[in-house]
Amino acid sequence: MSNFLETISSRSDLITEAFFQHIYLSFVALAIGILIALPAGILVARYHRFAEPIIGVTAVLQTIPSLALFGFLVPLIGIGSKTALIALVIYALLPIVRNTYAGLTSADESIIEAGRGMGMTPNQILKKIELPIALPVIMAGIRTATVLTVGIATLATFVGAGGLGDVIYRGLQSYNNALVLAGALPVALLAIMFDLVLKWVEKRVTPKGINNQ
Amino acid sequence: MIRFDNVTKVFPDGTKALNGVTVTIPTHKLTAIIGPSGCGKTTLMRMINRLELPTSGEIFIDEQAVSERDEVELRRSIGYVIQRIGLIPHMTIEENIAIVPEMLGWDESRITARVDELLELVDLDSKTYRSRYPFELSGGQQQRVGVSRALASDPNIILMDEPFSALDPISREQLQVELRKLQKKIKKTIVFVTHDMDEALEIADEIIIMREGQIEQMATPDELIEHQATDFVRDFIGQDRIARRRDFAQRTLEEFDELLDETWVGDYAEASSMITVQEAIDLLADNSNKRIAVKRNDLIIGYLGHHTLLKAAMKDREGELSV
Ligand SMILES: Nc1ncnc2c1ncn2[C@@H]1O[C@H](COP(=O)(O)OP(=O)(O)O)[C@@H](O)[C@H]1O
Ligand SMILES: [Mg+2]
Numbered sequence: 001m002s003n004f005l006e007t008i009s010s011r012s013d014l015i016t017e018a019f020f021q022h023i024y025l026s027f028v029a030l031a032i033g034i035l036i037a038l039p040a041g042i043l044v045a046r047y048h049r050f051a052e053p054i055i056g057v058t059a060v061l062q063t064i065p066s067l068a069l070f071g072f073l074v075p076l077i078g079i080g081s082k083t084a085l086i087a088l089v090i091y092a093l094l095p096i097v098r099n100t101y102a103g104l105t106s107a108d109e110s111i112i113e114a115g116r117g118m119g120m121t122p123n124q125i126l127k128k129i130e131l132p133i134a135l136p137v138i139m140a141g142i143r144t145a146t147v148l149t150v151g152i153a154t155l156a157t158f159v160g161a162g163g164l165g166d167v168i169y170r171g172l173q174s175y176n177n178a179l180v181l182a183g184a185l186p187v188a189l190l191a192i193m194f195d196l197v198l199k200w201v202e203k204r205v206t207p208k209g210i211n212n213q
Numbered sequence: 214m215i216r217f218d219n220v221t222k223v224f225p226d227g228t229k230a231l232n233g234v235t236v237t238i239p240t241h242k243l244t245a246i247i248g249p250s251g252c253g254k255t256t257l258m259r260m261i262n263r264l265e266l267p268t269s270g271e272i273f274i275d276e277q278a279v280s281e282r283d284e285v286e287l288r289r290s291i292g293y294v295i296q297r298i299g300l301i302p303h304m305t306i307e308e309n310i311a312i313v314p315e316m317l318g319w320d321e322s323r324i325t326a327r328v329d330e331l332l333e334l335v336d337l338d339s340k341t342y343r344s345r346y347p348f349e350l351s352g353g354q355q356q357r358v359g360v361s362r363a364l365a366s367d368p369n370i371i372l373m374d375e376p377f378s379a380l381d382p383i384s385r386e387q388l389q390v391e392l393r394k395l396q397k398k399i400k401k402t403i404v405f406v407t408h409d410m411d412e413a414l415e416i417a418d419e420i421i422i423m424r425e426g427q428i429e430q431m432a433t434p435d436e437l438i439e440h441q442a443t444d445f446v447r448d449f450i451g452q453d454r455i456a457r458r459r460d461f462a463q464r465t466l467e468e469f470d471e472l473l474d475e476t477w478v479g480d481y482a483e484a485s486s487m488i489t490v491q492e493a494i495d496l497l498a499d500n501s502n503k504r505i506a507v508k509r510n511d512l513i514i515g516y517l518g519h520h521t522l523l524k525a526a527m528k529d530r531e532g533e534l535s536v
Contacts, residue, residue: 114299117264117372118313118362119288128312132303207303209346 007178014167019186021162025153026190029085030146033092037145038138040093041100042126051101058094066091066152070159084153084161091152092145099141103134132207139202146198150191154183214240215261215370215402220270222256222426230256232426234270238419240369243396243403245413248423249449254406257423258372261404262291274370289313292363292371292401296379298355300347306332306358307343313366331361334398336391353384360392364399374406389416410450414438414458422446439463461529462491466507466517468534469525473507473515481506486514490525493517 008015044051064072069090073083107130115125157165167183170176215238222231230253238244246254259265260272263284272279279287300309310331311324319327332339335357347355356376363371377385393416396403407413413420414434422429422437429449430442438458441447447455466473467486481504482496496505497519505517528534 108297108299110295110297110299111301112299113264113297114293114295114359115301115312117262117288117293117295119285119290119316120312121285124316129301209303209305209348 004178004181007176008182011167011179011182014170015164015182015186018162018164018166018183021166022150022153022156022164022187022190025081025084025088025156025161025163026146026149029088029149029153030092030142032085033089033096033145033149034142036089037093037096037141038100041097041138042104044097044101045104045130046122046126055094055098055101058097061090062094066155067158070155074159079160081156081161083159084156084163087159088149088153088156092149095141095144095148096138097141099137099144100134103137103141104130106137107133133210136202136206136210139198139205143195143198143202146194147191150187150194154187214238214273214275215404216273216276217257217260218271218273220257220260220267220272222253222260222265223268230426231267234426234428236421236428236431238402238404238421240275240402241400242418243392243405243416244419244421245405245407245417246421246423247407247410247413247449248429250408252423253426254408254423255374258374258404258406261370261372262288262293264288289316289366290368290370292365292368294356294359294363294371294373294376296375298347298352298359298379300355300358300362302347305344305346306337306350309347309358310362310365312362317366319366327365331364332358334364334395335361337361351384352380353388356380356384356388360388360395364401368401370402370404372404375408376405377412378407378409385412392416410454414454422449424449434458435460456534457532461526462489462494464490464525464529464534466490466493466505467509469521469528470507470509470514472521472524472528473517474504474521475515477504477506477516477518479503481516483508483513485509490522493522497522 040054044054066087069087070083073087077083077086111129112125115129120128153163154165154168156163157169164183164187168180171179171181171183217234217236220231220234221229223229234257246257248254256265260267261274261279263279263282266280301312307328310328314324314327328343329339332342337354337357342350342354347358350358359376363373377388380388389412405417414437417434419431419433420437421431424445430437430446432440437446437450438455438460441450441455465487466484470486480501482499482502483506484493484496486507486509493505496502503518506513507515507517525534
């Protein structure tokens with residue numbers, strides 16, 4: 001234990017830098033992921049014939065082992081945070097696209113029918129009916145993507161993009177268990193913290209009248 | 214007035230839902246469309262607000278073709294109530310009712326006043342219910358909100374697709390009675406799809422009977438009970454119901470021959486057992502006739518007096534008169 005604390009204080013510069021890199025990678029990847037996945041999810045919900053191919057492609061991308069994906073990207077893009085971000089974005093896509101699609105298509109058909117019959121335009125139906133009903137499901141997708149991204153960002157070290165993976169990797173190379181732990185523990189804490197925060201947000205955005213049904 | 218001119222609808226999968234329908238739905242009346250499941254009632258109704266487009270033919274509202282109107286504007290000008298109600302779950306009752314007025318750009322105070330007025334109209338206490346969510350209401354209450362939502366912008370036409378058929382029998386009957394009362398007050402052009410003949414006879418001014426994408430007969434409830442255009446209509450209404458609903462005055466003496474007196478000493482007029490109660494009343498009203506000698510195949514089968522008609526009327530009220 002004292003060994004662990006000693007390691008933390010002696011390598012605090014390394015750990016702090018890795019920690020913020022890790023957060024940076026996760027956040028940026030997530031933001032880009034949301035920016036792509038949300039419209040894609042809305043698109044596939046609107047035009048069902050795109051649903052199969054788009055969700056299929058994201059699902060296939062997801063099945064590529066993460067280390068292998070980083071490996072594929074290096075010869076194409078080289079090393080650096082760009083490569084790491086691309087890989088992370090790819091992983092963030094599936095849960096968000098899939099949940100956006102599922103959420104948007106979960107609204108009871110009779111509600112949409114009533115909306116159409118009252119003269120709501122497709123955009124009004126999306127904004128006033130489908131999105132509010134889908135919001136909790138979409139948030140759950142973003143939560144999954146966040147936890148996934150925080151975990152996989154650990155591999156960014158292999159493409160020279162830093163992050164807490166750096167700390168773990170150095171610890172492994174020097175047989176320094178305390179250092180490994182000093183890298184792994186913050187990753188786990190980050191994942192748990194984000195999960196809790198987003199769970200809270202999810203509850204907050206669930207419109208009244210929906211969760212009680 | 215809503216006029217269908219030779220309207221045919223073939224769905225992409227080849228189903229012919231409507232086959233050359235020509236019919237006029239009158240203004241300010243409640244017209245029920247009835248027929249077996251799948252005969253095209255819903256399709257016919259959804260063409261009025263362009264939720265369904267005809268394959269051929271045209272629909273006119275007050276002689277303007279609906280195909281010439283903007284569909285969104287058209288739908289906002291027509292009330293729409295569906296069987297599964299379709300209240301928006303994350304909106305309060307007030308917000309649900311306010312949907313169309315808001316899209317039409319009404320100001321807030323006007324909407325608030327209108328919501329109060331509408332909730333009262335459908336017998337829901339505004340203070341209690343306006344800020345509740347749909348899931349906090351019973352099915353019957355939800356459909357009351359559904360009806361007031363359709364009335365919100367005071368449209369001339371209201372379409373109702375089996376609005377009460379998913380409700381429990383008690384709520385259904387209540388809402389039927391209230392719709393009838395409401396219609397007396399607001400006098401809208403209501404198109405009411407149902408598969409329940411009793412419901413149609415109870416609430417409609419006009420009834421359109423459909424079968425396999427075509428119209429078999431259009432008539433008032435009374436006319437329909439008196440005269441059925443086809444065997445299908447007769448079977449669809451049912452002999453029992455026809456007998457039960459027939460106006461007593463239009464029944465024949467034949468139907469209660471067991472009530473006739475066997476003997477009579479005094480003046481009488483003679484008449485066939487096939488004359489109606491109305492005709493018998495007219496005969497008895499003639500001062501010189503104290504009795505009618507009722508004849509079947511030229512044989513007197515019994516004598517009828519005022520008391521016979523009273524007994525028959527009482528049996529009729531109890532629904533015990535045979536066919
Ligand atoms: N969107 C559709 N695509 C294909 N067939 C349909 C569609 N909607 C209705 N139909 C068919 O058209 C016929 C009439 O349907 P509908 O108007 O809903 O009948 P009803 O309301 O009298 O029960 C039925 O055979 C039904 O299966
Ligand atoms: Mg129907």
